[in-house]
Amino acid sequence: MSLSDWRAIAATLLASPRARLLTRIAITLAGMISGAVVAINHHTAADFDVFWTAASHWQTPYDHAIIEVIKKKMHITGYWPYAYPPTFMLFLWPFGQLPMETAYAIWTSLSLGLFALTCTFVMRPMLAALLVVWTPAASFAIVSGQSTLLMGSLILSGFSFLEKRPLLAGVLLGTAACIKPQFMVMAPIVLWGHWRTVGAAIATGVVLIAASMVFGPEHWLQWPKEVMFFNKIMVTTHRVNPSAAFNALWWSIPIALFGIYFAWANRDVVGLICGMLCITPYAHDYDLVALAPIMLTWMFNRDKVGWDHAILGAVFMSGVLSKPLYMLGFLVALALVRSPIWKLKGFGTNDGPPKEKRVLIPQHPLIRYVIVPGA
Template identity: 30%
Template sequence: MGADFLRKMEWLGRDRVVAYLRIIAFLNVAFLVLLVATSNGGVDANGFLLGSDFVSFWTVGHMLQVHGNVYDGAAHIAAQREFFASSGGYTAFFYPPTFLPFCWPLGYLSYFPALTCWLLTSGALYIFAVRRWQSALRFDFPLRLPVLAFPAVPIVITHGQTSFVLAALLGLAALLVPGRPILAGVLFGLATIKPQFGVLIPLVLLLTREWKVIASAAVTAIALALLAALAFGAEAFAGWYAASERAQAAMVDGTVGFGKMMSVFAGARLIGFPTGLAYAAQAAVSLVIITFLIRAAWARTYSPALGALMLAAAPLVTPFVLDYDMVLLAFPLLWLTSRGLAHGFRDWEKLAIALAFIAPVFARPIGLQIGVPIMPPILIFLFWVLFRRFHMVVRRDGPAAVQP
């Protein structure tokens, strides 16, 4: 019984899942309401501005309106502190110039209306993408409950982060490749606003010979870069390059906080590895993940099943990933759960789903307070379970499984 308790988890049936999700959803909503209710002038009880990271994007929007250099660190700090000076430092801006067109409209609004519009718009895009996966997978479960309960969702909201946008773009693109390749490519191209999550996309598309998607993504990425250069100056790219060096230094030095990050590199640094060995650990895990992904895609046509595997792999092959980025896991979790409900869950699948679903709420506190990185091993575990299920689906349903 002891082994089966976690391996099979037969005790975790639909009724119990619904009950747990209702409890977690209630706690998430209550937390957000309490956070706003106990804030004073938009500053929470801990001294953080509501939507803490969003102030960086909003500041960039205002700087663009007056043709300021958003990649000048000192200028960005000064502009940000004109509105809000945090005792805990400031929120840097390391996004590429292709993200500037998304920030520019924010300069027309004051902070809290801009934050509200940002969260409503990006959240709606994310929900739309999740609904498309739900429909394609014929996933018979009330969507609002798992979305409200997913701990990564309130983390994005409280930070005012870009993760809803990125997850929506990558999630929709990964689903639409077989049926609407041009649109999928456009979405992949737009997702270059956070390029570290797109490392595996060209590999999978090349192996599956999705030439229309590749061409569309390339044209979109180039067009977005040209738009940024024309609108904000070609020198913005040189500024971003310099800012990227500062971002690299901040990551290596732990300025961001290794406990806040969810990567293999950060986990290795958190437990005491020197920088060189931490990079070696990241490279080794990335190489293994890439090898398995190549094996999954080799001599096969693209399917959303492969897309789910690709999205689950994305956080494992970049050294810079945080807890709010875990909203991207919604799509592989939906795919794996739908396969389990339709054909029965295999050993360890329920455990992998449960851990990946709930871990974002604990990963940062455990990392910061105890110094234990829990997210990297959970992500590896989830990828392994997905890879195993992927091969089962391909053998049973053929390479075009789970077409929308």
């Protein structure tokens, strides 16, 4: 059976609103249960241990001494600084009031469940959302207890609402910026022209910054120092961002310019994340999780997006993009197949539907900004 046949079967099964609702509930529960099972089996996760320690010592979250204590207790080696902005503590604080293992199970269950639910709205076919939780990026985020599943949910949802509900989109994207600011470094370029969304994002940031003052305004003086400390030790850590391949201006400047071009040419989720990878000094495998549902969708809809996009989706899903130069090659190939030159010369076409039916620059807001063909 072809992919079109499988999609037709899925569409038939999910024809009614009730069936779609029940499917979303089932996929969300599957994600939550999977997250809880992983947490129960692993008991702990290095990144979440740092989160929990900072939240349980919210008066002094940037104190290296408290991190050293938890490292010895959990037998963790290496550098594990807490370099998140004070606004992130608004989300972490409740978990710091629980026992660590319980907090980790709830954090992972809620994060994965929310991400799975988000994917049911942005992926086609919807049932493919069952697979996204087992992608390399998502699996790494689960095992490490990272915040990127929450980030992925906020970013994908924000872009989904970009045209129909721009203020809600701004709230979601502004919240994401208050968790991992480096993730949203390309937002001014990608969101250019969506001024209501930009305004709502700024307002959301102001509100969250004001709310974070409850933990102590001095944290905003301590956070930049922690970021500078992290910048010194990050050269010893594993990174996937192309900007990390060489620590020199002759490399970082052209890579940054390429990232700016990519974001301007692709003003969607792909442009935001891939452009960010060329600017930020640090990105790990789990930071790619927001791209996972998009790449899976390309694979399931290769007759609509073409073999070029489907192959790139498969490369992403293989987990081989674990080195900065590998990622750069992927981004260059992605920029090429999404460029006007590639389409103008007819590259990437296939023997399936005529070229004019390929959904590369669709008009439906959900498709246009999250790049989910065939919705």
